[in-house]
Amino acid sequence: MSPLAPILLSLKVAAIATAISLVLGLGLARLLTRRGVRFAALWESLILLPMVFPPTITGYLLLLLFGARGPIGIALARIGLRVVFTWPAAVIASATVSLPLMYQNCKAALMGVDHRCENAARTLGLRESEVFRSITLPLAAPGILGGVALAFARAWGEFGGTLMIAGNIPGRTQTLPLALYSAVEGGRRGEANLYLLVTVVMAFGLIAVVGYCQRRGQRGKDGAEPRGEARR
Amino acid sequence: MIRARFEKRLPLFSLRADFCATDATTILWGDSGAGKTTILDCIAGLCSPDSGDIILDGSYLYSSSRDIDLPPRERGIGYVFQDYALFPHLTAEGNISIALPPGEKRRAAEFLERFGLARLKSSRPGELSGGERQRLALARALATKPRLLLLDEPFNALDRATKEATRREYLALRDELGVCSILVTHSKAEADLLGQRVIEIREGAGPLGEYEHVADDGKESV
Numbered sequence: 515m516s517p518l519a520p521i522l523l524s525l526k527v528a529a530i531a532t533a534i535s536l537v538l539g540l541g542l543a544r545l546l547t548r549r550g551v552r553f554a555a556l557w558e559s560l561i562l563l564p565m566v567f568p569p570t571i572t573g574y575l576l577l578l579l580f581g582a583r584g585p586i587g588i589a590l591a592r593i594g595l596r597v598v599f600t601w602p603a604a605v606i607a608s609a610t611v612s613l614p615l616m617y618q619n620c621k622a623a624l625m626g627v628d629h630r631c632e633n634a635a636r637t638l639g640l641r642e643s644e645v646f647r648s649i650t651l652p653l654a655a656p657g658i659l660g661g662v663a664l665a666f667a668r669a670w671g672e673f674g675g676t677l678m679i680a681g682n683i684p685g686r687t688q689t690l691p692l693a694l695y696s697a698v699e700g701g702r703r704g705e706a707n708l709y710l711l712v713t714v715v716m717a718f719g720l721i722a723v724v725g726y727c728q729r730r731g732q733r734g735k736d737g738a739e740p741r742g743e744a745r746r
Numbered sequence: 747m748i749r750a751r752f753e754k755r756l757p758l759f760s761l762r763a764d765f766c767a768t769d770a771t772t773i774l775w776g777d778s779g780a781g782k783t784t785i786l787d788c789i790a791g792l793c794s795p796d797s798g799d800i801i802l803d804g805s806y807l808y809s810s811s812r813d814i815d816l817p818p819r820e821r822g823i824g825y826v827f828q829d830y831a832l833f834p835h836l837t838a839e840g841n842i843s844i845a846l847p848p849g850e851k852r853r854a855a856e857f858l859e860r861f862g863l864a865r866l867k868s869s870r871p872g873e874l875s876g877g878e879r880q881r882l883a884l885a886r887a888l889a890t891k892p893r894l895l896l897l898d899e900p901f902n903a904l905d906r907a908t909k910e911a912t913r914r915e916y917l918a919l920r921d922e923l924g925v926c927s928i929l930v931t932h933s934k935a936e937a938d939l940l941g942q943r944v945i946e947i948r949e950g951a952g953p954l955g956e957y958e959h960v961a962d963d964g965k966e967s968v
Contacts, residue, residue, distance in 0.1 A: 634833070636791075637887075638845035639819045
C-alpha cells in the first residue's frame with residue numbers, strides 16, 4: 515500500500531465530516547439559541563456527549579445504530595446501503611466526534627453577535643432569514659471559521675470510533691491515524707515519520723487559522739467602538 | 747400621530763406608558779433606568795408590552811385586546827439606537843442600501859450625499875468619527891421613509907462641539923422632512939432645546955412592584 519492512500523483518505527474523510535458537522539452544528543446552534551425551545555438543555559447534552567465519551571464508546575454506539583441490526587442500519591439496508599466497514603462510516607465517526615466542537619464554537623459565535631445590530635436590521639424591514647444571512651452570519655463568521663478549523667483537526671485525528679465502525683482496512687478504511695498505528699506496530703518507521711510530518715504541517719496550518727479568526731473576531735469588536743472626534 | 751398606552755412588567759417595576767405624540771418632536775425625559783428605552787423598544791416592536799394599545803396613524807401596531815403585535819419590519823418606524831448599532835462589517839453605503847428594496851439600492855448614494863457622507867461611502871463604521879457615525883445612523887433610519895422616527899440618546903456619545911452642530915443639523919432636517927419623532931434623553935437642557943413637548947418619565951423610587959408612571963402632563967417648552 516502506498517503511504518499516500520491513508521493521507522488522501524484522511525483528507526477526504528475529514529473534509530466531508532467537517533462539512534457535515536458545520537451544517538449540523540450551525541443549524542443546531544441557531545435552533546437552540548432561540549428562546550422557547552423545549553428541552554434545550556437535553557438536546558445540547560446529547561450533542562455534547564461524544565466530547566466526554568471515550569471515542570471507542572462513541573464508536574460502539576454508532577455500531578449499534580448503523581450496524582446490520584441497528585435501526586439506522588436496517589433502514590439503510592432497505593435502500594441497498596451498507597455503511598459499516600466502508601469509508602463513509604469513517605466520515606460518520608469523524609462527524610460525530612467533531613460536532614460538539616463545531617456546535618460550541620458556532621453557539622458562542624452566534625451569541626457573541628451584538629443583538630442591537632440584529633434589532634437595527636429588523637427595524638429596517640429585513641426578514642428574520644435576511645437578518646441571519648446579512649447580519650448575524652457575517653458577524654459570527656470568524657468564530658464559526660475557528661470552529662471549522664478545530665472540528666477538522668478533531669476529525670483528522672479520529673481513531674477509536676473509526677476503528678470500531680469502519681475498521682482498519684488498508685486502502686479502503688485505513689485513515690492516517692490508523693495507518694500510523696499499523697506502521698509503528700509493523701516497524702515501518704519511515705512511513706510513520708511521513709504521517710507525523712504531514713500532521714505537524716497540517717496542525718500549524720490549523721493553528722494559524724484559529725489565531726487569524728481570534729484576531730478577526732477581536733478586531734470586529736474593536737471596530738464597533740466609537741473612536742470619537744480626536745481622529746480628525 | 748402615535749398613541750401609546752401600555753403596560754410592561756420589568757424585573758424591578760411595572761412600566762406604564764400613556765401618551766400621545768403629535769408634534770414634530772416629542773421628548774421622553776427622565777433618569778437612567780426609568781424605562782425610556784423600553785418604551786421605544788415596545789413602540790418599535792423589539793419587545794412586547796404585557797397589555798395595552800399602540801396606534802400609529804390610525805392603525806394598530808400592538809393591541810393586547812385585539813391580539814395584534816406587528817413584527818418590527820412591518821411597523822414603518824425608523825430607530826436611531828443609542829451608540830447607533832451600525833453594521834460594522836458593511837461600508838457606509840452598505841449600511842444604508844441594506845435597508846432599501848432591491849430596485850432602489852442606488853438611492854443609498856442620495857442619502858449619503860444629503861448627510862454629507864458621500865466621500866466616506868466606502869468607509870466602515872469603525873473608520874468614521876463620532877459625528878459621522880451619528881449622521882450615518884440617522885441616514886440609515888430615514889432611508890426606509892419611516893412614518894415615525896425614534897431616537898435613543900442620539901447625541902450622547904458626541905463631544906460638546908459636535909453635539910451642538912449635530913443638534914442644529916437634526917433640527918433643520920426635522921423641519922425639512924416633517925417626520926414625527928420621539929427622542930429619549932436624560933438631559934433637561936437637550937429636552938428643552940429640541941422638543942415641542944416634553945414628557946417626563948418619573949423614576950420609580952418606590953418599593954418592588956410599585957407602578958412606574960409615564961405621565962402625559964403636556965409640559966410645554968421651547
